[in-house]
Amino acid sequence: MALLEIxxxxxxxxxxxxxxxFSIRIDQEEMVGLIGPNGAGKTTVFNLVSGFYRPTAGAxxxxxxxxxxMKPHRVTAxxxxxxxxxxxxxxxxxxxxxxxxxxxHRLGYGLFDTLWRxxxxxxxxxxIETEARxxxxxxxxxxxxxxxxxxxxxxIQRKVEIARALSxxxxxxxxxxxxxxxxxxxxxxxxxxxxxxHAEFRVAIFMIEHHMDVMMELCPRIQVIDFGSTIASGSxxxxxxxxxxxxAYLGDDTL
Amino acid sequence: MRRLTVPVLLFLLFALLGFLAQxxxxxxxxxxxxxxxxxxxxxxxxxxxxxxxxxEFSCGHAGFMAVGAYVASVLGVVLFxxxxxxxxxxxxxxxxxYGFPLVILAGGLAAALFGLLVAFPSFKTRGDYxxxxxxxxxxxxxxxxxxxxxxxxxxxxxxMKRVIYAMEDELFIPWLPLWVFLFTVxxxxxxRRFVVSTYGRGVMAICQDEVAAxxxxxxxxxxxLVAFMLSSGLAGIxxxxxxxILGYVNPGSFTILKSTEVLVMVYLGGMGSLSGSVLAAMLxxxxxxxxxxxxxxxxxxxxxxxxxxxxxxxxGIMGNRELADLFPKLRRFYRFK
Numbered sequence: 001m002a003l004l005e006i007x008x009x010x011x012x013x014x015x016x017x018x019x020x021x022f023s024i025r026i027d028q029e030e031m032v033g034l035i036g037p038n039g040a041g042k043t044t045v046f047n048l049v050s051g052f053y054r055p056t057a058g059a060x061x062x063x064x065x066x067x068x069x070m071k072p073h074r075v076t077a078x079x080x081x082x083x084x085x086x087x088x089x090x091x092x093x094x095x096x097x098x099x100x101x102x103x104x105h106r107l108g109y110g111l112f113d114t115l116w117r118x119x120x121x122x123x124x125x126x127x128i129e130t131e132a133r134x135x136x137x138x139x140x141x142x143x144x145x146x147x148x149x150x151x152x153x154x155x156i157q158r159k160v161e162i163a164r165a166l167s168x169x170x171x172x173x174x175x176x177x178x179x180x181x182x183x184x185x186x187x188x189x190x191x192x193x194x195x196x197x198h199a200e201f202r203v204a205i206f207m208i209e210h211h212m213d214v215m216m217e218l219c220p221r222i223q224v225i226d227f228g229s230t231i232a233s234g235s236x237x238x239x240x241x242x243x244x245x246x247x248a249y250l251g252d253d254t255l
Numbered sequence: 256m257r258r259l260t261v262p263v264l265l266f267l268l269f270a271l272l273g274f275l276a277q278x279x280x281x282x283x284x285x286x287x288x289x290x291x292x293x294x295x296x297x298x299x300x301x302x303x304x305x306x307x308x309x310x311e312f313s314c315g316h317a318g319f320m321a322v323g324a325y326v327a328s329v330l331g332v333v334l335f336x337x338x339x340x341x342x343x344x345x346x347x348x349x350x351x352x353y354g355f356p357l358v359i360l361a362g363g364l365a366a367a368l369f370g371l372l373v374a375f376p377s378f379k380t381r382g383d384y385x386x387x388x389x390x391x392x393x394x395x396x397x398x399x400x401x402x403x404x405x406x407x408x409x410x411x412x413x414x415m416k417r418v419i420y421a422m423e424d425e426l427f428i429p430w431l432p433l434w435v436f437l438f439t440v441x442x443x444x445x446x447r448r449f450v451v452s453t454y455g456r457g458v459m460a461i462c463q464d465e466v467a468a469x470x471x472x473x474x475x476x477x478x479x480l481v482a483f484m485l486s487s488g489l490a491g492i493x494x495x496x497x498x499x500i501l502g503y504v505n506p507g508s509f510t511i512l513k514s515t516e517v518l519v520m521v522y523l524g525g526m527g528s529l530s531g532s533v534l535a536a537m538l539x540x541x542x543x544x545x546x547x548x549x550x551x552x553x554x555x556x557x558x559x560x561x562x563x564x565x566x567x568x569x570x571g572i573m574g575n576r577e578l579a580d581l582f583p584k585l586r587r588f589y590r591f592k
Contacts, residue, residue, distance in 0.1 A: 050470055052466075052469075052470070071469070071474075071476075072469045072470050073469055073470075073472050073473060073474050073475070076470060076471065076472040077472060081471070082470060084467070088464050088466065088467040089464075089467070090459065090460050090463040090464055090467065090468075091463055091464075092459065092462075092463050092527075092575065093456065093459060093460070093463065097456055100453045100456065101453060101456045101457055101459075101460050101468075101471065101473065102471040102472060103453065103472070104453070104454075104457050104471070104472045104473045104474070105472035105474075106472075107453060107454055109454065110454070111454065111481055111485075114448060114449055114452045114454045114455065115445055115448055115449065117448060121452070125452065125453060128453055164471065165471075168471065168472055
């Protein structure tokens with residue numbers, strides 16, 4: 001069974017058709033890229049998968065379960081985590097707290113445990129803290145655990161955001177332009193990081209990216225959309241030589 | 256040792272208060288100011304949960320206070336005293352000693368239920384629009400009370416002093432100041448437990464980026480429900496105590512003016528800072544008393560204070576930090592956990 005199955009997804013915003021008949025299948029531990037010119041509908045796909053929009057038509061299934069009508073936090077609990085195009089960390093919380101709060105769906109205690117400080121509360125809080133620190137450690141972020149995100153360099157913030165997404169313990173990680181705003185050496189590090197995450201956490205990764213070199217290097221399979229419809233899909237080689245893709249990116253000069 | 260500092264300190268304060276009140280070493284006036292201080296501490300710190308930690312702007316806190324005040328007062332009077340309207344006491348007045356805290360808690364519970372009036376709209380609405388809804392909720396509650404004739408309507412309701420007398424007949428100790436003290440400690444302690452937990456941090460995540468909170472697995476609707484109910488429930492407790500200190504309540508005491516007073520305390524102390532709210536509530540209570548000779552001009556001076564505050568220190572006295580953040584040396588003596 002595929003981890004993520006999208007069938008004939010269509011999304012309309014008023015008169016604007018943002019996505020038309022979009023379909024994709026992603027298996028466990030696969031790494032797939034989604035590219036397309038600006039405004040092609042890539043982020044719309046992500047917003048649909050994370051339950052943020054309700055699709056006009058079509059189906060999204062995660063590990064066989066339809067997510068129609070589910071609130072985003074329920075979708076996340078199914079094992080879907082994401083990062084954002086523009087970093088959306090909680091700015092007034094320490095890095096450690098950012099990681100801790102992202103375990104909200106599996107806290108295992110409720111309001112009364114919190115107020116009563118039950119044994120379960122104490123045990124789970126300890127576990128949550130240990131787990132968060134461990135995650136920061138493998139990401140090499142231990143030294144910034146008590147910092148607030150805005151005080152950190154942009155590259156590190158990106159890393160924290162990815163760590164926060166992994167704190168959810170996802171099976172599917174959605175990366176929305178992880179290389180945006182990074183310089184060349186940061187990008188090289190990002191490629192290594194994504195590869196390492198893919199191997200270490202055994203997650204499927206579905207990513208949007210504008211840097212072609214990042215995509216070509218990371219994703220064995222790429223799907224290209226333009227004006228909300230799929231125009232090509234295949235290996236990086238195939239994509240590079242696909243006339244429809246070339247037209248979409250470079251324009252059509254046959255007037 | 257560090258764990259014990261605060262409980263020991265509180266216990267000493269409690270004993271001192273009991274002793275001073277029992278021996279009548281402090282005047283009734285000072286005692287009532289101290290009690291209002293406690294009520295204000297509960298009000299400010301509970302509102303801070305919604306306005307500071309969750310980042311919404313609730314300006315109907317007095318409404319929930321009114322619910323707590325009326326429910327606790329009516330319950331107490333009906334249960335423990337002979338009343339002109341409600342007749343003989345339902346249970347023996349001697350039970351008032353045990354019943355009093357339960358009655359106050361019942362007021363808090365009722366206020367928490369009224370908190371739903373604001374919590375449900377908050378799922379879809381936020382910011383300015385939610386603020387308008389909270390004002391509406393405040394008015395709805397006031398009108399509701401004004402139109403229930405059995406509890407006095409706009410004339411107000413009294414008889415709570417008789418509940419206190421019933422308790423004092425049983426055993427002559429300063430019941431009310433001691434209960435106010437205990438409830439104040441209880442409320443602040445409850446809030447602190449809430450905001451330091453990973454669970455409670457979900458509320459702060461909503462404040463800082465609601466979309467990210469929802470996507471990163473925080474059930475935002477449930478957290479809003481919990482925060483609003485907890486906040487209004489504690490306001491209800493404050494209301495119950497307030498009613499028993501005065502011995503008389505009328506709907507006019509719980510209008511938007513009272514809500515504004517609480518807002519001033521929250522902003523004076525600093526958003527998202529419990530110790531700030533506690534300090535500001537104490538300071539504000541004393542200030543109001545000190546300005547009493549100015550009479551009506553007091554209500555020019557206090558808002559003016561708010562203008563000056565917003566101009567020169569918009570983050571409030573503490574501003575998102577706790578005492579231990581400002582004075583790290585304090586950490587040696589107590590833990591903020």
